[in-house]
Amino acid sequence: MDDEHDLNFFKRLYDLRQKLEKEWSDKDNKDKTTLLDVFYELMSILDNFDFDDFDDGNKEKLLNVSILSNTIYKFEDVVSRHDLKRLFWFFYHNLGKQSSSQINNRNEVQIMTIHKSKGLEFPVVFIAGLKEKSFPRDFKDEEFELYGLYKTPNFPIPYKYLGYKDVLTLEEKEEQHYYEERRVLYVGLTRAKDVLILSTYENKDGRLPEIDGIDFNQIKRIEDDYSIIPPIQIDKIPDEEAETPVLSYTSIRDYEKCPFRYYIVHQLSYKESDTFKIKKGNISHKILDKIHINSIDNLTDETLTDETIHEVIDDIIPENDKELYQNEIKNIKKYLDTFYREVEVVKSEFPFTIKKDNYIINGQIDLIYRRNGVLGILDFKNKYAVNEEEIKNQLYTYLLALKLNPEFYNENVKELAVYLLKAPEDGKLLIFDIDEEYLNNFQNKIVNVAQNINNNVYPKKKSNDCDNCSFSFICK
Numbered sequence: 001m002d003d004e005h006d007l008n009f010f011k012r013l014y015d016l017r018q019k020l021e022k023e024w025s026d027k028d029n030k031d032k033t034t035l036l037d038v039f040y041e042l043m044s045i046l047d048n049f050d051f052d053d054f055d056d057g058n059k060e061k062l063l064n065v066s067i068l069s070n071t072i073y074k075f076e077d078v079v080s081r082h083d084l085k086r087l088f089w090f091f092y093h094n095l096g097k098q099s100s101s102q103i104n105n106r107n108e109v110q111i112m113t114i115h116k117s118k119g120l121e122f123p124v125v126f127i128a129g130l131k132e133k134s135f136p137r138d139f140k141d142e143e144f145e146l147y148g149l150y151k152t153p154n155f156p157i158p159y160k161y162l163g164y165k166d167v168l169t170l171e172e173k174e175e176q177h178y179y180e181e182r183r184v185l186y187v188g189l190t191r192a193k194d195v196l197i198l199s200t201y202e203n204k205d206g207r208l209p210e211i212d213g214i215d216f217n218q219i220k221r222i223e224d225d226y227s228i229i230p231p232i233q234i235d236k237i238p239d240e241e242a243e244t245p246v247l248s249y250t251s252i253r254d255y256e257k258c259p260f261r262y263y264i265v266h267q268l269s270y271k272e273s274d275t276f277k278i279k280k281g282n283i284s285h286k287i288l289d290k291i292h293i294n295s296i297d298n299l300t301d302e303t304l305t306d307e308t309i310h311e312v313i314d315d316i317i318p319e320n321d322k323e324l325y326q327n328e329i330k331n332i333k334k335y336l337d338t339f340y341r342e343v344e345v346v347k348s349e350f351p352f353t354i355k356k357d358n359y360i361i362n363g364q365i366d367l368i369y370r371r372n373g374v375l376g377i378l379d380f381k382n383k384y385a386v387n388e389e390e391i392k393n394q395l396y397t398y399l400l401a402l403k404l405n406p407e408f409y410n411e412n413v414k415e416l417a418v419y420l421l422k423a424p425e426d427g428k429l430l431i432f433d434i435d436e437e438y439l440n441n442f443q444n445k446i447v448n449v450a451q452n453i454n455n456n457v458y459p460k461k462k463s464n465d466c467d468n469c470s471f472s473f474i475c476k
């Protein structure tokens with residue numbers, strides 16, 4: 001130990017250890033510090049990110065830490081949120097299996113899949129391994145593979161029972177497969193600006209294959225004579241075409257709060273632990289979704305008895321966790337006895353995509369309902385109260401989505417509502433009138449955010465949120 005800095009380092013480590021020992025031994029504390037929280041705290045104590053310049057070297061450093069954060073996040077999800085010893089064992093056994101991040105220098109030869117090359121162009125492109133039946137792949141019926149010859153032991157669900165998968169005939173599946181393979185090959189072939197070099201090998205009869213209309217026997221062979229490749233001058237590799245940012249209501253909100261934090265979470269994919277509150281909220285959403293779907297499927301109010309509700313709940317909440325959820329269940333029942341009785345459920349957990357020239361927004365609407373002939377959008381919150389501007393922005397995002405959705409072109413949404421499951425009875429339902437001016441301003445705000453993201457504008461925005469921000473170790 002040399003100076004105050006070292007002393008401070010050990011003091012912080014010691015304090016962290018004391019805190020964890022106390023918290024983690026408290027069985028009743030449901031929102032204890034998680035492994036990811038510890039990870040970020042350690043990053044802050046280590047004080048290793050002393051840079052303002054986000055050049056490729058620093059970005060790579062940050063991306064590698066992001067990979068670690070994702071590994072811990074998965075460990076929390078599957079194993080434990082508080083078992084540090086097991087996490088160390090996990091790292092010990094898996095170290096080296098994780099791939100480190102890679103930042104491509106665009107002036108180097110780049111090796112990538114065709115999928116990754118979409119939208120890019122290069123002076124010279126090599127496509128390797130073109131061989132009949134292997135690339136493009138030959139058609140195989142996946143279902144046959146799963147249930148026929150190569151039966152898997154874990155009994156996957158046949159596609160026909162998965163509502164979201166279209167049931168196709170064998171011919172349709174085959175046609176779709178070859179269409180997709182042709183499309184991928186076309187993307188690969190069209191990445192080359194000046195020279196395209198294809199590699200394949202001869203069949204047993206000494207002939208080169210014909211793949212998707214490309215007869216290799218008609219194409220000049222390089223063999224050992226490389227002089228047939230025309231000389232080309234490569235001055236500068238053109239800049240990568242900016243990808244259209246894919247946003248969500250949450251990412252727009254995050255950008256507005258702090259663009260730099262948005263960059264860390266949404267561009268570098270850093271993870272934070274799901275809090276116990278979020279987990280409980282997700283379960284409430286699942287229960288409500290199941291009830292709403294039952295309602296759409298004509299499980300009418302007459303049959304929606306306490307018993308039915310319990311069946312739905314029992315299906316979702318594990319036996320040993322029931323006690324924890326007693327309050328949530330009470331809140332859900334209250335909803336079923338009040339607002340739910342007044343509405344006709346039109347859609348539950350309705351997914352949407354808003355596609356514009358310079359941004360895409362994806363999301364899911366908790367509930368679309370009809371009440372007294374009026375169409376409304378509702379969001380559930382497992383909370384006592386909400387920030388009015390935030391919830392309005394969320395609901396206006398949904399409103400925009402419905403205005404652009406052909407299924408709702410002829411409908412006029414008149415109500416935007418939020419239902420607060422935990423609020424006292426008279427404050428559970430908040431309804432907002434639709435204000436066209438607010439909608440226009442909000443749209444402009446989205447365009448602005450998308451433009452900034454397209455231009456890589458991510459300033460740090462210091463605020464009170466910094467005190468609780470996991471990424472303060474990068475900002476300082």
Ligand code: SF4
Pocket residue numbers: 258260261460461462463465466469470471472475476
């Ligand atoms: S510490 Fe503050 S400025 Fe830095 S990312 Fe977090 S919220 Fe943004």
